[in-house]
Amino acid sequence: MAADKSVFAPLRMALWLPLIAFIGLCVVFFASLKFSPRTELPSPLIDRPIPTFSLPELRTAAVRTSADLPEEAFLLNVWATWCFPCREEHPVLMDIAADGIPIVGLNYKDDDSKAIEWLNSIGDPYRLNLVDREGDFGIDLGVYGVPATYLIDSARTIRYKHIGPISRVQWREELAPILRSLQGNDEQV
Amino acid sequence: MSKCDSVMRIRLHARILWTVVVLALCVPSWAESKGEVDLPPALMERYEVLIAELRCPKCLNINIADSNAPIATDLRMFVRDQLLDGKSNSEIKAHLRERYGDFIDYNPPLSPATLVLWAIPIVLLICAALIFTFVGSRRDKVVLTDEERARLQRLKAQRPS
Numbered sequence: 001m002a003a004d005k006s007v008f009a010p011l012r013m014a015l016w017l018p019l020i021a022f023i024g025l026c027v028v029f030f031a032s033l034k035f036s037p038r039t040e041l042p043s044p045l046i047d048r049p050i051p052t053f054s055l056p057e058l059r060t061a062a063v064r065t066s067a068d069l070p071e072e073a074f075l076l077n078v079w080a081t082w083c084f085p086c087r088e089e090h091p092v093l094m095d096i097a098a099d100g101i102p103i104v105g106l107n108y109k110d111d112d113s114k115a116i117e118w119l120n121s122i123g124d125p126y127r128l129n130l131v132d133r134e135g136d137f138g139i140d141l142g143v144y145g146v147p148a149t150y151l152i153d154s155a156r157t158i159r160y161k162h163i164g165p166i167s168r169v170q171w172r173e174e175l176a177p178i179l180r181s182l183q184g185n186d187e188q189v
Numbered sequence: 190m191s192k193c194d195s196v197m198r199i200r201l202h203a204r205i206l207w208t209v210v211v212l213a214l215c216v217p218s219w220a221e222s223k224g225e226v227d228l229p230p231a232l233m234e235r236y237e238v239l240i241a242e243l244r245c246p247k248c249l250n251i252n253i254a255d256s257n258a259p260i261a262t263d264l265r266m267f268v269r270d271q272l273l274d275g276k277s278n279s280e281i282k283a284h285l286r287e288r289y290g291d292f293i294d295y296n297p298p299l300s301p302a303t304l305v306l307w308a309i310p311i312v313l314l315i316c317a318a319l320i321f322t323f324v325g326s327r328r329d330k331v332v333l334t335d336e337e338r339a340r341l342q343r344l345k346a347q348r349p350s
Contacts (some may be wrong), residue, residue, distance in 0.1 A: 011324065032312075041246055041290055041292050043290065044288065044289070045287075045288065071229045095204060111258070136267075138263070139263065139267055141288070142246075142288040142289050144247045145247055145260070148195065
């Protein structure tokens with residue numbers, strides 16, 4: 001019996017390992033319950049040039065390309081009249097535009113006349129409004145929900161993507177500082 | 190066979206037939222959601238594989254085949270158009286990965302981020318092999334004393350065959 005013990009004792013200890021591993025996994029899983037599932041995808045387009053496009057302007061239907069984009073750092077805001085959070089975001093965009101920051105709109109899978117009516121009745125924060133009727137440019141931009149806002153620098157490189165409506169707090173604390181740093185880079189050059 | 194028996198049998202057959210007819214009627218409603226695109230059979234096969242392997246970016250953990258989010262419909266149409274343009278499956282996936290990230294592909298490529306997933310089974314297998322050889326060699330070292338061997342013989346003899 002003595003020989004038995006000396007040989008199998010370490011093995012008996014090892015038998016506890018699965019239980020210990022199981023309890024460890026339980027702890028990990030229960031801890032993960034507290035974290036909300038990630039719903040915002042990181043965009044692989046960050047630090048990449050804005051995809052080339054050739055889209056009609058909303059009011060004039062004139063075809064616009066990346067050459068017509070603002071020369072300085074700007075916001076590209078994807079919006080639609082059918083998008084409820086866009087209405088919530090609209091006054092924030094009006095304030096941003098009032099500060100002289102250029103905003104380019106991308107009217108996404110919408111109806112032109114409804115979009116024009118919306119801008120005429122509650123205000124137009126956009127310096128330029130592009131129409132993406134079928135959502136093709138949206139796919140190029142990796143849009144999967146509206147509203148979405150991209151910060152783009154003067155070199156037409158995408159620097160930041162914000163998903164969902166911009167709140168005043170988010171503008172002040174997240175987006176505005178990034179935009180200022182993009183503008184700062186331009187002044188140094 | 191009595192008359193009663195054959196009547197029962199006919200009723201049973203009628204019931205089975207009725208069940209089959211009702212179940213057959215269930216099929217069209219299932220097929221309807223899949224009938225939104227019309228492609229040549231070879232492309233259709235690839236289309237179905239692709240939409241099953243592409244993940245809806247809007248929803249958590251559902252492929253674009255099963256999702257009814259607007260973006261999933263758009264992506265299905267995108268896949269259809271790319272197939273009609275003669276693009277290969279890997280070209281289509283690479284195109285979407287560039288825009289939505291590896292998240293969109295349920296079959297992600299081997300990259301530094303996914304290396305650990307591929308390595309874990311191999312590492313576990315090596316560990317298991319090591320443990321088995323280690324424990325196996327330990328077991329070989331068990332040597333019975335003469336007394337124990339005699340007892341074993343006695344026990345074996347006692348056992349009813």
